[in-house]
Amino acid sequence: MAERKVCLSGSGLTKIYGFGRTRTVAVDHVDFNFYEGEVISIVGESGSGKTTLAKMLLGLTSTTEGEIYFQGQRRDISTQRKKLEYWKNIQAIFQDPFSSYNIFNKIDAVLLDCINMRGGHGFPRAKKVEMMTEACSFVNLKFEELTNKYPFELSGGQMQRLMIARIFLLMPKILIADEPTSMIDACSRATILDMLMGLRDEIGMTIIFITHDIGLAYYVSDSVYIMEKGKFVEYGTADEVILNPKEPYTKRLINDVPKIYEEWDLSTV
Amino acid sequence: MKHTLQQVFRSGKFIFGFSILVAILLIVIIYPLVIPDPPLAIIAQGTFFEPGIYVNVYDSIIAPKYTLNLEGAAAKRIASRLNSDDRLAMKEWLVAVGIPEDEIDIEDTALLLELWETHFDPKTQIAGMTNARRNYYIRLNASLEGLLATEAAIIAVKNPTTGALEEKSVVAQSDFVNANKVANVRLLPLGTDNFGRDVLTELIAAARVSLQIGFVAGIIATSIGLTLGLLAGYIGGIVDDIIMFFTNLFTVIPGLVLLILISFSIGQERRGATTIAIVIGLTSWYWTTRAVRAQVISLRNRDHVNLSKLSGHSIVHIILNDILPYIASYVVMAMILQISSAILAEAGLSILGLGPRTTEVPTLGLMMNWAMIYYAHTLGKWWAYIPVLVTIALITFSMNLMNTGLDQVFNPALRD
Secondary structure: OOOOOEEEEEEEEEEEEOOHHHOEEEEEEEEEEEEOOOEEEEEOOOOOOHHHHHHHHHOOOOOOEEEEEEOOEEOOOOOHHHHHHHHHHEEEEOOOHHHHOOOOOOHHHHHHHHHHHOOOOOOOHHHHHHHHHHHHHHOOOOHHHHOOOOHHHOOHHHHHHHHHHHHHHHOOOEEEEEOOOOOOOHHHHHHHHHHHHHHHHHHOOEEEEEEOOHHHHHHHOOEEEEEEOOEEEEEEEHHHHHHOOOOHHHHHHHHHOOOOOOOOOHHHO | OHHHHHHHOOOHHHHHHHHHHHHHHHHHHHHHHHOOOOOOOEOOOOOOOOOEEEEOHHHHHHOOOEEOOOOOHHHHHHHHHOOHHHHHHHHHHHHHOOOOHHHOOOOOHHHHHHHHHHHOOOOOOOOOOOHHHHHHHHHHHHHOOOOOOOOOEEEEEEOOOOOOEEEEEEEOOOEEOOHHHOOOEEEEOOOEOOOOEEHHHHHHHHHHHHHHHHHHHHHHHHHHHHHHHHHHHHHOHHHHHHHHHHHHHHHHOOHHHHHHHHHHHHOHHHOOHHHHHHHHHHHOOHHHHHHHHHHHHHHHOOHHHHHHHHOOOOHHHHHHHHHHHHHHHHHHHHHHHHHHHHHHHHHHHHHOOOOOOOOOOOOHHHHHHHHHHOOHHHHOOHHHOHHHHHHHHHHHHHHHHHHHHHHHHHOHHHOO
């Protein structure tokens, strides 16, 4: 932990939706420094602004106020070309695999897009197939079985694994995983997480892991940011925050995690 | 795509509507090939000939004669000239001049005619009888002449030099001609209109032109609406504001009023069917824009669009590949509605006399207009306007039915 390099940071980042009576502050002046190679969890309940923050980091939503710095430089995504450069470095996995794919495109098209984005336009077909096969085998999918299939013909877990294969091909520096396991059944969940962690070791990327499940955050992350009503109320290493929470909100989140060996007290929920 | 088509063609409503439309289209395309008469040719001297088979009298005299001794032929002949209303009217007269009611048997034609001949006198004044009624009796009396005659009729030709009549042929009451052997027989299934045109030929040409107007207007309206809706919905911001400003302007101005004003200002001379189609198309795009925009707004923040952005696709690529396929079914439905409402709009304009100029092509609306200004409805000439109404109703009905069918396929909440 001697030299922790900041790869993504923000200062005074704010997002306000609407105006007048419908004005909603989704993200309220947050500051953060995300370090290279770490797994950072952003934990909060629904509506706390996690997804909005993720979209701002991805550049899919404009920021109302504040700046984002990428590798020490002020992020500039004013043109389509600059956006493209930025998106080579930062990618995402979305919450709902069923709505993440264009249902009119075949699976090949999804993966080919990634190869093209990494400058693989001119590759011969055989090389592209080889790359796609490799990516699929990394996530335990057989590419030969997937060609000419549509994404909706796969199961949710397979779709989410295909998403990881996509990231495998793109090799971004930062991956924003927006609740990647919340729509998946519990058995596939561990597989997906393991694959994500494996991918991190493989290509050495930073993962920003967005979740409402503080148990999961503890399991995977180095740093934890607790988000409440658009603000980071508490942050630090996973051990600091979760084993020794200071904020009542954090304590509540921790208490909400069901424990198998204890009787649930539903009255406090 | 193939799957969707299969589903669509499994919907009963869609198939029913589609078959009606296809049948209309086939008739419209095939009929002019079989009967290539110009639809606006004036063939009848006089207005509103009844539907029926018109047999040339001159040709049937020349045609070979066959003798058929049919029972009841005489009775039919009499009945065609003296119907039961006339018989009742005759009885009424006879009672009024003092014949005892039980002596009159209106079924016995010979007896009735004998009584009539002895007692009818047009000069007799009957209390309470109107002039019109008296004139009716005079007409009736004239038509009864020779009713019971059984002699043959003679066809004579005037000798051009002497001027004397020369017997040419004799037509007995039991003489028949085979209609196939008569040189000129014309079927007018829907009679003729006020100008003396064959209504059926005209109607089919009109349906064709109206469908063309509908398709052109529908395509124009849908493409404008789709383009503006996609731009407004996807790009948003100032572009959205500007587009929606104009869309809202069109929405608050009643479409028909706008249509009437534009049609009127173009002037009768320059108003062809195409012009009318374009005018209709240019005034009816706004609701497609609104609907498409709403759909696009709900789509543009979907994950698959975000993913496409992250994969480095351009706006055009995203609109064409990630937005358009998702609203394609809706756009098809909107287009069908646009076509059917364009056909109705043309009919509405033409009834008011603001449709295409009347000398070139008939349209369904123009036929309604002609029927209206020549009082077909008050004269009871149903064949001049009822078939037109039915055609308009069938076309729009079939399209709306197709739409309902599509809606059921694409909107799971409406499935049976």
